Amino acid sequence: MLKLLGLVVVITGKLFQRLLMYLIRPLFKKCGRRVLFCPFDFFTYNTIELGNDVAIGFGAVFAAKETSITIGNKVMFGPNVSIRGGDHNTSVIGKYMYDVHEKRPQDDQPVVIEDDVWVGTNVTILKGVTVGRGSIIAAGALVNKDVPRYSIVGGGSGQSAEDEVDARGNRAA
Numbered sequence: 498m499l500k501l502l503g504l505v506v507v508i509t510g511k512l513f514q515r516l517l518m519y520l521i522r523p524l525f526k527k528c529g530r531r532v533l534f535c536p537f538d539f540f541t542y543n544t545i546e547l548g549n550d551v552a553i554g555f556g557a558v559f560a561a562k563e564t565s566i567t568i569g570n571k572v573m574f575g576p577n578v579s580i581r582g583g584d585h586n587t588s589v590i591g592k593y594m595y596d597v598h599e600k601r602p603q604d605d606q607p608v609v610i611e612d613d614v615w616v617g618t619n620v621t622i623l624k625g626v627t628v629g630r631g632s633i634i635a636a637g638a639l640v641n642k643d644v645p646r647y648s649i650v651g652g653g654s655g656q657s658a659e660d661e662v663d664a665r666g667n668r669a670a
Contacts, residue, residue: 529570541566544582548612554578563605564624572610575618575636582608582624611646 517536522528524542529549534540538557545559548569553559554576559566561582583605589597606625610616614628617636628634628644635651644650 526565541582548572554618561605561608561624563600565607566610567607568610569612569614569630571612572614572616574616575620577619578616579621580608580610581621582606584624 514536518534521536521542522532525540525545525547526543527546529547529551531549532547532551532553534551534553534557535555538553538555538559540557540559541561544561544565546565546567548571550571551568551574552572553574556577557574558579558581560580564582566580566582583600585594586597586599586601586604587594588601589599604624608622608624609627610622611628611630611632613631614634615632616622616628616634617638619637620634620640621638622628622634622640626640626643628640629646629648631647632644633649634640634644635649638651640650
């Protein structure tokens with residue numbers, strides 16, 4: 498009996514979450530078809546554009562207050578991915594950073610994730626980065642510079658792990 502009750506609670510929770518996801522979708526600047534995300538995650542909805550067939554794992558934080566985050570088609574995100582489109586202004590000496598509200602142009606820059614990208618678990622992508630089509634970002638990577646098309650990157654600064662691609666864009670075996 499307890500197993501049945503537990504199953505009912507789990508199914509009801511999943512249905513509630515799916516309903517919330519559909520109700521929240523219009524808050525995004527643009528939201529394509531077949532987009533999956535957890536409605537309890539953190540998004541700056543009005544600055545985010547999502548293509549078709551996008552799957553965002555739970556624990557996501559996509560934040561771009563003064564700029565944009567653009568995500569292409571057929572992009573997969575593992576859990577706990579963070580995309581940050583901006584920084585704090587650290588140029589005012591003698592004033593707490595918490596109290597500095599003015600932004601410089603270099604403080605906020607757009608983030609672009611092109612089509613057919615796989616972003617692994619616990620990845621952080623910082624302002625001004627473009628992740629090229631067909632790329633893979635390994636789990637735990639910190640990406641603070643552009644990622645070329647069809648690259649595999651990982652490590653502390655998104656270092657290239659492999660980027661051998663043939664003329665048609667296929668990865669070497």
